[in-house]
Amino acid sequence: MLTKNPRVVFAKRPGTGVPVPGEHVVFERSHSIDLDGVPLNGGFLTKTLMLSPEPFMRERMRDLCVASYSTHAVLGEPLVSFGLVVVLRSEKEGINPGDHLYGLTTWEVYTVQPYIEGRAKYNPAAAPDYTFDVDALSLQVVPDPKGAFPWSRYFTVLGAPGLTAFCGFEGCADAKPGETIYISSGASAVGIVVVQLAKAKGLKVIASAGADSKVEYMRSLGADVAFNYKTTSIVEVLKEHGPLDIYWDNVGGETFEAAIEYSRLHARLVMCGSISEYTIAPEARYGIKNTSMIFKKRLRIEGFLVPDLAPRLAPRFYAEMPALVAAGKITAKEHITEGLENGPAALADVLKEGGNEAAGKPIILVATE
Ligand SMILES: NC(=O)c1ccc[n+]([C@@H]2O[C@H](COP(=O)([O-])OP(=O)(O)OC[C@H]3O[C@@H](n4cnc5c(N)ncnc54)[C@H](OP(=O)(O)O)[C@@H]3O)[C@@H](O)[C@H]2O)c1
Secondary structure: OOOOOOEEEEOOOOOOOOOEEEEOHHHHEEEEEEEEEEOOOOEEEEEEEOOOOOHHHHHHHOOOOOOOOOOOOOOOOEEEEEEEEEEEOOOOOOOOOOEEEEEEEEEEEEHHHHHHHOHHHHEEEEOOOOOOOOOHOOEEOOOOOOOOOOHHHHHHOOHHHHHHHHHHHHHHHOOOOOEEEEEOOOOOOHHHHHHHHHHOOOOOOEEEEEEEHHHHHHOOOOEEEEEEEOOOOOOHHHOOOOOOOEEOOOOOOOHHHHHHHOOEEEEEEEEEEOOOHHHOOHOOOOOOOOHHHHOOOEEEEEEEOOHHHHHHHHHHHHHHHHHHOOOOOOOOOOEEOOHHHHHHHHHHHHHHOOOOOOOOOOEEEOOOO
């Protein structure tokens, strides 16, 4: 018997700009699947419960001639992002029906895993050596299947954003109590964890976001100075509350320039992302004017990607973070949107300045079980 298998496919490369729902990213109801009979080929069949719209999905939609740290998304295929799935059938040892798994998965209700998106089109030999094969990052059984936390926590503090924050903060920031850190996109999924890790370490935290609701949220997490960069000058805030020992960059461009200007001697600038650049043409990107300050102030600028640092730091993250979350020392708010059909709009929202005004990590609830 066939069951409907709705999906969200990558329909057209956006070039520049935010992917438009219904044009670049399209919800489709036409696919079906035979849940009892579909061949598993040694893999397993999953049902998607939750999905996470994320900035890296936009990077994968870039034009084919543009190199980056991840493989390209494949036209006509479902989008791929972090998600939570439950196993329906399995031929794979160690994976059983009823298991919950978290990791990269497809924007469709039912999937035969492992999902090898566009594998035939990916040529590792032709990829720059800093490119990760997104398809090779597999799903993992959720470490705490007993329900100590709501599943949605795996999309914030206990999942990829938490791990990103932990790896960058512990691996690159070299933070010491009493220092001052500025965190841009401080209300993003990654940002809120950095805010809390920094406060727990005894730092003075300055954090910015593009909506007043997010400013309130960052304050509630302990940020000493929280401001809306759309209504308050970043330069003025850093002039008053700096200088910085650490800058956590989620944004790039003008914000990065301001952080260089108001950094102290030997400050560390941790480059986690540059979301202000993901949707604009290279020639439209902001040209930073004060790069000479980097040597004059002996600044240390370090970019990182989670897979670089995870082999060293993930064991500590999984050992320490669940206890901090259970004790209420690290928290997160989630903003849940119901229905896969609302996924394209939720993705567009995370790619806009001040988007997702409700504050809290956007999660798409596809099914309850
Ligand atoms: N290095 C790594 O391994 C790694 C891993 C994961 C994520 N990241 C990076 O970490 C950053 C945060 O990711 P996330 O998943 O936590 O994000 P998220 O929760 O999806 O939040 C994204 C937020 O970015 C802000 N934003 C969007 N467009 C912007 C623009 N043009 N200019 C300035 N701000 C803009 C918006 O908030 P406001 O405008 O309200 O601030 C938006 O809500 C991103 O840069 C991402 O690429 C890096």
